[in-house]
Amino acid sequence: MRTIDVTEITDKIKEMCIEANHFLAKDMDVAMKKAADEEGSPLGKQILCQLQDNLKIAGEDMIPICQDTGMAVVFVEIGQDVHFTGGILEDAIHEGVRRGYIEGYLRKSVVKDPLIRENTKDNTPAVIHYEIVPGEEVRITVAPKGFGSENMSRVFMLKPADGIEGVKDAILTAVKDAGPNACPPMVIGVGIGGTFEKCALLAKKALTRPIDERSVVPYVEELEKEMLMKINQTGIGPGGLGGTTTALAVNINTYPTHIAGLPVAVNICCHVNRHAVRVI
Numbered sequence: 349m350r351t352i353d354v355t356e357i358t359d360k361i362k363e364m365c366i367e368a369n370h371f372l373a374k375d376m377d378v379a380m381k382k383a384a385d386e387e388g389s390p391l392g393k394q395i396l397c398q399l400q401d402n403l404k405i406a407g408e409d410m411i412p413i414c415q416d417t418g419m420a421v422v423f424v425e426i427g428q429d430v431h432f433t434g435g436i437l438e439d440a441i442h443e444g445v446r447r448g449y450i451e452g453y454l455r456k457s458v459v460k461d462p463l464i465r466e467n468t469k470d471n472t473p474a475v476i477h478y479e480i481v482p483g484e485e486v487r488i489t490v491a492p493k494g495f496g497s498e499n500m501s502r503v504f505m506l507k508p509a510d511g512i513e514g515v516k517d518a519i520l521t522a523v524k525d526a527g528p529n530a531c532p533p534m535v536i537g538v539g540i541g542g543t544f545e546k547c548a549l550l551a552k553k554a555l556t557r558p559i560d561e562r563s564v565v566p567y568v569e570e571l572e573k574e575m576l577m578k579i580n581q582t583g584i585g586p587g588g589l590g591g592t593t594t595a596l597a598v599n600i601n602t603y604p605t606h607i608a609g610l611p612v613a614v615n616i617c618c619h620v621n622r623h624a625v626r627v628i
Contacts, residue, residue: 350484351431352628354440357488361444364490364624365420366452369412372403375558376535376621379596383533383586392591396533399586399619413620417454418492420445420474423553427483438476446470457495477549489556491623497534497616500526503548506610515540515612516575522614523579523595528588531618534595535559536579539613541603550601551615556623559597572598586619596621 372380380403384396406413422441434440449456449471456471481487502525504518519538526534539550562569575598585591596619605611 349429349431350427351433352486353434354432354437355434356628357432357437357440357486358444358447360488360626360628361422361441361490362448362451364488364626365445365448365454365492368490368492368622368624369414369417369452369454370410371407372413372620373558373623375560376596376619377403379559380533380619383593383596387586387591387593389585389591391589392586392593395586395589395591396593403620412454413622414494414618415455416457416494416496417449417471418494418622419458419498420449420471421491421493421552422474422476423479423489423491423556424476425479425481425487427485428480429482429484430486441476442472442474445474446472477553486628488626488628489623490625491552491556493622494531494618497526497530497618500530501548501551501615502613503544504612504614505544506612508608508610510610512571514610516571516578518612519575519598519614520578520582522616523584524582526616527584530616532584532588532595533586533593533619534579535617535619535621536575536595536598537615537617538575538598538600539603539615540600540611541605542611543605543609544611546603547611547613548615550603551613554599554601555615555617555621556625557599559599559621563600565602568600568602572600575600 387393537554539547584594
């Protein structure tokens with residue numbers, strides 16, 4: 349049994365909130381530079397180069413890479429041999445987000461009630477997803493999610509008879525409907541299977557997978573490649589102004605489902621696809 353004081357969790361969450369909002373993850377940095385080199389449209393290439401300039405300035409001057417610093421989504425994988433001391437884990441996570449957004453001078457965008465709309469003034473609460481895993485480590489992923497892209501996400505409750513072609517149509521429909529609103533080039537997270545809420549969680553977590561890693565399931569890997577090609581053939585392009593780079597990656601997660609259903613979720617993220625990871 350390993351003991352971890354929750355103050356360590358708070359410190360790491362604070363660091364990650366600031367890091368994710370100021371610097372691209374390495375996989376995203378590589379993908380953005382590659383996209384700028386390979387973009388076929390002159391205007392699209394100009395947009396991608398401007399985005400590169402924006403990222404450079406953000407890193408050098410320590411200002412957010414986007415004015416929408418997002419709602420903090422936190423994935424916590426907890427080894428079953430870990431024991432937390434010093435307080436309540438969930439409180440520690442929220443405190444880390446609070447400190448990160450206040451001390452990092454990040455925009456506070458969370459409202460206390462979805463209809464009354466009073467700002468919480470510290471970007472809490474976070475949205476937290478827990479998973480118990482073997483071992484005695486804690487793996488934390490912080491993924492601040494802006495709502496320009498979040499608002500473009502969809503859940504489709506397909507019929508089993510719709511099959512893989514129905515899944516492809518759903519993904520393309522979501523991307524085409526999003527158009528320029530999701531700040532392309534996008535990263536597309538897709539969840540297939542489970543239930544209404546499970547497929548959405550699968551899609552959200554798919555966005556945190558390094559975009560240079562493909563699914564280990566052969567047919568899913570082929571589907572990821574095919575959908576990326578088809579999305580980039582839509583011509584939406586960088587900034588929605590046309591071009592050959594509409595998406596940087598399509599990451600798909602699957603899960604068993606009921607004989608009567610085929611749930612599909614498409615969670616779209618903008619070109620920064622912010623995420624930071626720590627293992628304690």
